[in-house]
Amino acid sequence: xxxxxxxxxxxxxxxxxxxxxxxxxxxxxxxxxxxxxxxxxxxxxxxxxxxxxxxxxxxxxxxxxxxxxxxxxxxxxxxxxxxxxxxxxxxxxxxxxxxxxxxxxxxxxxxxx
Amino acid sequence: xxxxxxxxxxxxxxxxxxxxxxxxxxxxxxxxxxxxxxxxxxxxxxxxxxxxxxxxxxxxxxxxxxxxxxxxxxxxxxxxxxxxxxxxxxxxxxxxxxxxxxxxxxxxxxxxx
Numbered sequence: 001x002x003x004x005x006x007x008x009x010x011x012x013x014x015x016x017x018x019x020x021x022x023x024x025x026x027x028x029x030x031x032x033x034x035x036x037x038x039x040x041x042x043x044x045x046x047x048x049x050x051x052x053x054x055x056x057x058x059x060x061x062x063x064x065x066x067x068x069x070x071x072x073x074x075x076x077x078x079x080x081x082x083x084x085x086x087x088x089x090x091x092x093x094x095x096x097x098x099x100x101x102x103x104x105x106x107x108x109x110x111x112x113x
Numbered sequence: 114x115x116x117x118x119x120x121x122x123x124x125x126x127x128x129x130x131x132x133x134x135x136x137x138x139x140x141x142x143x144x145x146x147x148x149x150x151x152x153x154x155x156x157x158x159x160x161x162x163x164x165x166x167x168x169x170x171x172x173x174x175x176x177x178x179x180x181x182x183x184x185x186x187x188x189x190x191x192x193x194x195x196x197x198x199x200x201x202x203x204x205x206x207x208x209x210x211x212x213x214x215x216x217x218x219x220x221x222x223x224x225x226x
Contacts (some may be wrong), residue, residue: 001159031212042202043157043216092156094214100145100164100206102214104156 002027002095004105012111013083020079021108023093028073033094034066037107043092048075083112116140117205119217127225132190134220136203141184143205146187147214148177151200160201164216193224 003026013019023032032049047055047068055068070076080087093105118137128221134148136165142166150156163170163177163186176189178208188196200221 042218045213101159107156
Protein backbone atom coordinates (compact mmCIF):
# COMPACT_ATOMS: atom_id res chain seq x y z
CA UNK A 1 0.00 0.00 0.00
CA UNK A 2 0.99 3.64 -0.41
CA UNK A 3 0.94 6.13 2.44
CA UNK A 4 0.03 9.61 1.27
CA UNK A 5 0.42 12.85 3.19
CA UNK A 6 -0.95 16.26 2.31
CA UNK A 7 -0.13 19.76 3.47
CA UNK A 8 -1.88 21.82 4.66
CA UNK A 9 -4.60 19.74 6.25
CA UNK A 10 -6.92 22.73 6.24
CA UNK A 11 -6.89 26.41 5.43
CA UNK A 12 -9.14 29.41 5.41
CA UNK A 13 -8.41 31.79 2.55
CA UNK A 14 -9.62 35.09 1.25
CA UNK A 15 -11.38 35.46 -2.06
CA UNK A 16 -8.99 36.17 -4.93
CA UNK A 17 -5.95 34.52 -3.37
CA UNK A 18 -4.30 31.22 -4.31
CA UNK A 19 -3.39 28.16 -2.27
CA UNK A 20 -0.90 25.41 -3.13
CA UNK A 21 -1.52 21.96 -1.71
CA UNK A 22 1.36 19.53 -1.46
CA UNK A 23 1.10 15.76 -1.75
CA UNK A 24 3.87 13.34 -0.78
CA UNK A 25 3.76 9.58 -1.31
CA UNK A 26 6.01 7.25 0.65
CA UNK A 27 6.94 5.21 -2.41
CA UNK A 28 7.30 5.70 -6.13
CA UNK A 29 3.95 5.47 -7.86
CA UNK A 30 2.98 5.32 -11.48
CA UNK A 31 -0.09 7.51 -11.31
CA UNK A 32 -1.14 10.45 -9.14
CA UNK A 33 -4.50 12.17 -9.18
CA UNK A 34 -6.25 15.14 -7.64
CA UNK A 35 -9.89 14.97 -6.58
CA UNK A 36 -12.37 17.36 -5.07
CA UNK A 37 -15.23 16.53 -2.75
CA UNK A 38 -17.74 19.30 -2.29
CA UNK A 39 -20.07 19.22 0.70
CA UNK A 40 -22.50 16.32 0.47
CA UNK A 41 -21.10 15.20 -2.88
CA UNK A 42 -19.09 12.32 -4.22
CA UNK A 43 -15.47 12.53 -5.28
CA UNK A 44 -14.81 14.33 -8.55
CA UNK A 45 -11.58 13.87 -10.46
CA UNK A 46 -9.88 17.18 -11.25
CA UNK A 47 -6.86 15.89 -13.14
CA UNK A 48 -4.24 13.22 -13.54
CA UNK A 49 -0.81 14.52 -12.57
CA UNK A 50 1.73 13.33 -15.12
CA UNK A 51 5.37 13.14 -14.19
CA UNK A 52 7.44 15.43 -16.33
CA UNK A 53 4.57 16.70 -18.47
CA UNK A 54 1.38 18.71 -18.25
CA UNK A 55 -1.48 17.30 -16.22
CA UNK A 56 -4.52 15.81 -17.92
CA UNK A 57 -7.63 17.72 -16.86
CA UNK A 58 -11.19 16.48 -16.68
CA UNK A 59 -14.07 18.29 -18.26
CA UNK A 60 -14.88 21.43 -16.29
CA UNK A 61 -11.39 21.89 -14.90
CA UNK A 62 -8.68 24.02 -16.50
CA UNK A 63 -4.99 24.51 -15.98
CA UNK A 64 -5.26 28.24 -15.31
CA UNK A 65 -7.53 27.61 -12.35
CA UNK A 66 -5.89 24.41 -11.05
CA UNK A 67 -2.23 24.29 -12.08
CA UNK A 68 -0.59 21.01 -11.15
CA UNK A 69 3.03 20.01 -10.89
CA UNK A 70 4.57 16.58 -10.58
CA UNK A 71 8.34 16.89 -10.60
CA UNK A 72 9.02 13.27 -9.62
CA UNK A 73 7.35 9.93 -8.87
CA UNK A 74 6.50 10.70 -5.25
CA UNK A 75 5.42 14.36 -5.14
CA UNK A 76 2.76 16.59 -6.64
CA UNK A 77 1.20 19.97 -5.98
CA UNK A 78 -2.21 21.39 -6.80
CA UNK A 79 -2.78 25.14 -6.78
CA UNK A 80 -6.27 26.56 -6.46
CA UNK A 81 -6.00 29.97 -8.11
CA UNK A 82 -8.02 33.14 -7.75
CA UNK A 83 -10.27 31.46 -5.22
CA UNK A 84 -13.95 32.11 -4.72
CA UNK A 85 -16.32 30.71 -2.08
CA UNK A 86 -17.41 28.08 -4.62
CA UNK A 87 -13.94 26.55 -4.35
CA UNK A 88 -14.58 25.65 -0.71
CA UNK A 89 -14.16 21.91 -0.72
CA UNK A 90 -11.99 19.01 0.36
CA UNK A 91 -9.11 18.44 -2.03
CA UNK A 92 -7.70 14.94 -2.12
CA UNK A 93 -4.49 13.57 -3.53
CA UNK A 94 -4.54 9.99 -4.73
CA UNK A 95 -1.96 7.56 -6.04
CA UNK A 96 -1.75 4.18 -7.65
CA UNK A 97 1.36 2.05 -7.62
CA UNK A 98 2.18 -1.22 -9.31
CA UNK A 99 -1.17 -2.80 -8.41
CA UNK A 100 -4.68 -1.77 -9.27
CA UNK A 101 -5.57 -0.35 -5.88
CA UNK A 102 -5.71 3.41 -5.56
CA UNK A 103 -4.99 5.12 -2.26
CA UNK A 104 -5.96 8.52 -0.96
CA UNK A 105 -4.38 11.14 1.20
CA UNK A 106 -6.14 12.62 4.23
CA UNK A 107 -7.41 15.60 2.26
CA UNK A 108 -7.08 19.36 2.53
CA UNK A 109 -10.18 21.16 3.77
CA UNK A 110 -10.34 24.55 2.10
CA UNK A 111 -12.69 27.32 3.13
CA UNK A 112 -12.82 30.47 1.03
CA UNK A 113 -14.36 33.55 2.57
CA UNK B 114 -24.19 10.27 -17.03
CA UNK B 115 -23.76 8.51 -13.69
CA UNK B 116 -21.87 5.34 -14.55
CA UNK B 117 -21.69 4.13 -10.95
CA UNK B 118 -24.73 4.47 -8.75
CA UNK B 119 -25.39 3.92 -5.10
CA UNK B 120 -29.11 4.33 -4.84
CA UNK B 121 -29.34 4.28 -1.07
CA UNK B 122 -28.02 7.51 0.42
CA UNK B 123 -28.23 6.09 3.91
CA UNK B 124 -28.56 2.79 5.76
CA UNK B 125 -29.11 2.07 9.43
CA UNK B 126 -28.18 -1.32 10.92
CA UNK B 127 -28.14 -2.72 14.41
CA UNK B 128 -24.79 -3.63 15.89
CA UNK B 129 -23.93 -7.28 15.33
CA UNK B 130 -26.20 -7.65 12.30
CA UNK B 131 -25.18 -7.73 8.66
CA UNK B 132 -24.79 -4.50 6.68
CA UNK B 133 -25.33 -4.77 2.93
CA UNK B 134 -24.33 -1.85 0.73
CA UNK B 135 -25.27 -1.93 -2.92
CA UNK B 136 -23.79 -0.46 -6.06
CA UNK B 137 -24.88 -0.60 -9.70
CA UNK B 138 -22.90 0.31 -12.78
CA UNK B 139 -23.71 0.87 -16.41
CA UNK B 140 -20.41 0.34 -18.21
CA UNK B 141 -19.85 -3.37 -18.82
CA UNK B 142 -16.21 -2.65 -19.65
CA UNK B 143 -15.28 -1.86 -16.04
CA UNK B 144 -12.85 -4.53 -14.95
CA UNK B 145 -11.97 -3.64 -11.37
CA UNK B 146 -14.12 -2.47 -8.49
CA UNK B 147 -13.19 -0.99 -5.14
CA UNK B 148 -14.94 -0.04 -1.92
CA UNK B 149 -13.79 2.85 0.22
CA UNK B 150 -14.83 3.99 3.66
CA UNK B 151 -14.75 7.65 4.58
CA UNK B 152 -15.02 9.35 7.93
CA UNK B 153 -15.73 13.07 8.09
CA UNK B 154 -12.63 15.24 7.67
CA UNK B 155 -10.55 12.28 6.48
CA UNK B 156 -9.58 10.87 3.11
CA UNK B 157 -11.21 7.69 1.79
CA UNK B 158 -9.72 4.49 3.16
CA UNK B 159 -9.46 1.51 0.84
CA UNK B 160 -11.46 -1.45 2.13
CA UNK B 161 -11.66 -4.21 -0.41
CA UNK B 162 -11.63 -4.74 -4.15
CA UNK B 163 -12.68 -7.28 -6.71
CA UNK B 164 -11.61 -8.04 -10.23
CA UNK B 165 -14.27 -8.55 -12.88
CA UNK B 166 -13.09 -12.12 -13.37
CA UNK B 167 -14.23 -13.02 -9.86
CA UNK B 168 -17.63 -13.04 -8.22
CA UNK B 169 -16.57 -12.87 -4.59
CA UNK B 170 -13.74 -11.56 -2.50
CA UNK B 171 -13.53 -11.82 1.27
CA UNK B 172 -11.35 -10.06 3.80
CA UNK B 173 -12.23 -10.55 7.43
CA UNK B 174 -15.64 -9.06 8.14
CA UNK B 175 -15.88 -7.62 4.63
CA UNK B 176 -17.07 -9.50 1.57
CA UNK B 177 -17.69 -8.04 -1.86
CA UNK B 178 -19.94 -9.80 -4.34
CA UNK B 179 -19.98 -9.06 -8.06
CA UNK B 180 -22.82 -9.97 -10.39
CA UNK B 181 -21.60 -9.03 -13.86
CA UNK B 182 -24.77 -9.98 -15.68
CA UNK B 183 -26.74 -7.62 -13.45
CA UNK B 184 -23.94 -5.03 -13.34
CA UNK B 185 -24.27 -5.03 -9.59
CA UNK B 186 -21.90 -5.32 -6.68
CA UNK B 187 -22.49 -5.38 -2.98
CA UNK B 188 -20.43 -5.04 0.16
CA UNK B 189 -21.36 -7.19 3.14
CA UNK B 190 -20.11 -6.32 6.60
CA UNK B 191 -20.71 -8.93 9.28
CA UNK B 192 -20.93 -8.49 12.15
CA UNK B 193 -21.44 -4.75 12.00
CA UNK B 194 -19.65 -2.68 14.61
CA UNK B 195 -20.14 0.93 15.75
CA UNK B 196 -16.79 1.87 14.18
CA UNK B 197 -18.21 0.90 10.80
CA UNK B 198 -20.39 4.01 10.86
CA UNK B 199 -19.09 6.06 7.93
CA UNK B 200 -19.81 6.91 4.31
CA UNK B 201 -19.05 4.06 1.91
CA UNK B 202 -18.16 4.70 -1.72
CA UNK B 203 -17.98 2.14 -4.45
CA UNK B 204 -15.74 2.87 -7.41
CA UNK B 205 -15.04 1.26 -10.74
CA UNK B 206 -12.14 1.47 -13.12
CA UNK B 207 -11.23 0.60 -16.68
CA UNK B 208 -7.71 -0.77 -16.36
CA UNK B 209 -7.05 -0.17 -20.05
CA UNK B 210 -7.02 3.39 -21.27
CA UNK B 211 -7.19 6.36 -18.92
CA UNK B 212 -7.53 4.20 -15.79
CA UNK B 213 -9.72 6.71 -13.99
CA UNK B 214 -11.72 5.73 -10.93
CA UNK B 215 -15.43 6.46 -11.25
CA UNK B 216 -17.17 6.87 -7.90
CA UNK B 217 -20.72 6.33 -6.76
CA UNK B 218 -22.48 8.94 -4.69
CA UNK B 219 -21.83 7.18 -1.40
CA UNK B 220 -24.02 5.53 1.25
CA UNK B 221 -23.96 6.72 4.83
CA UNK B 222 -23.98 3.68 7.11
CA UNK B 223 -25.02 4.10 10.73
CA UNK B 224 -24.56 1.24 13.15
CA UNK B 225 -26.89 1.48 16.12
CA UNK B 226 -25.94 -0.05 19.48
